[in-house]
Amino acid sequence: MSHLLRVALPDRPGALGAVATALGSVGADILSIDVIERSPGHAVDDIVVELPPGRLADSLITAAATVEGVRVESIRPYAGTIDPHRELELLEHLADDPGNSLALLADGVARIFRAGWALVLDTPVSGRASVLARGGAAPEDDAVSAPWWPPEPARMLEAGDDWADPAWARLGTELAVAPLGKLGLLVGRPALRWLPSELIRLQHLAAIAATVTAPDRS
Numbered sequence: 001m002s003h004l005l006r007v008a009l010p011d012r013p014g015a016l017g018a019v020a021t022a023l024g025s026v027g028a029d030i031l032s033i034d035v036i037e038r039s040p041g042h043a044v045d046d047i048v049v050e051l052p053p054g055r056l057a058d059s060l061i062t063a064a065a066t067v068e069g070v071r072v073e074s075i076r077p078y079a080g081t082i083d084p085h086r087e088l089e090l091l092e093h094l095a096d097d098p099g100n101s102l103a104l105l106a107d108g109v110a111r112i113f114r115a116g117w118a119l120v121l122d123t124p125v126s127g128r129a130s131v132l133a134r135g136g137a138a139p140e141d142d143a144v145s146a147p148w149w150p151p152e153p154a155r156m157l158e159a160g161d162d163w164a165d166p167a168w169a170r171l172g173t174e175l176a177v178a179p180l181g182k183l184g185l186l187v188g189r190p191a192l193r194w195l196p197s198e199l200i201r202l203q204h205l206a207a208i209a210a211t212v213t214a215p216d217r218s
Contacts, residue, residue: 002031002050003057004078004114006192010069011043019047019070022063027052037197044195046114048078076191078114087112087205094212101213105185106135109205113198115189116173120213123182124149132183139165144186151177151184154203156194178202181210 009015020030028049037044049060061072090108094101102120109118117138121129129146131138145163157175159168168175172191176199177184185206 001053002048002078003060003075004192005047005049005060005064005075006036006073007045007047007064008071008073009043009045009067011038011041015043015067015069016045018067019064022066023047023049023060026059026063027055028060028063037195044073073193074191087201090205091208091212094209098212101209102133103135105180105209105213106133106138108135109185109187109202110136110138112205113187113189113202114192115187116171117188119144119186120180121146121151121184121186123184129184141165146184148177149184150179151186152179154178154199154206156199157186159188176202178206179210180206180213183210 007019009019016033023030028051031048031050034046035043036046051057051060057075061075064070064072090105090112093104093108097104106118106120109115115136117134117136119131119138120133121144122132123129124146127145127147128143129149130143131141147163148157155177157177158164159173159175164175168188173188174191174193176187176194178199179185185202187202
């Protein structure tokens with residue numbers, strides 16, 4: 001079974017290699033590593049690993065903790081693709097298929113940011129924003145309450161607020177929103193906090209994608 005670990009570790013030579021060795025000692029097969037954030041003295045990495053049958057996920061936390069200065073921020077089962085769409089590839093797909101670009105964007109954003117789902121929302125009418133496209137395991141609602149509108153700047157939203165689906169908070173969903181031209185992009189992912197660097201990436205990606213995807217809705 002595959003798991004996604006978000007690991008905070010010292011930004012020093014050999015730290016990531018030591019983590020990889022520790023995970024390997026409990027039988028974990030590392031499928032991918034992404035550097036999510038780097039700042040003076042520390043880094044945050046997302047590591048996708050596969051455990052052999054019979055091994056518990058807790059063994060990954062215990063193994064990583066044997067490396068000095070390393071902390072597992074979160075761990076969750078991961079059913080995503082090992083080679084998710086990257087920003088440039090996604091933008092190429094949008095340009096190649098403009099008629100389906102909103103759906104492609106929602107699905108691509110969910111993959112790139114390892115989220116559970118993403119929604120493209122229209123400008124709210126009477127406090128509710130119509131869903132124009134959905135990606136991942138997105139809610140099937142036709143509209144979402146949006147008292148937080150406008151979506152600029154890109155930022156986190158509280159899943160426990162009154163406007164949100166109560167199921168999101170129960171699942172530990174971390175919400176983020178970003179502007180998509182005059183539209184909005186709402187992204188939810190379970191048990192994986194949004195870092196400032198990821199919000200910047202999300203806003204930049206949405207800003208570029210808006211030139212291809214977002215219709216002029218005045």
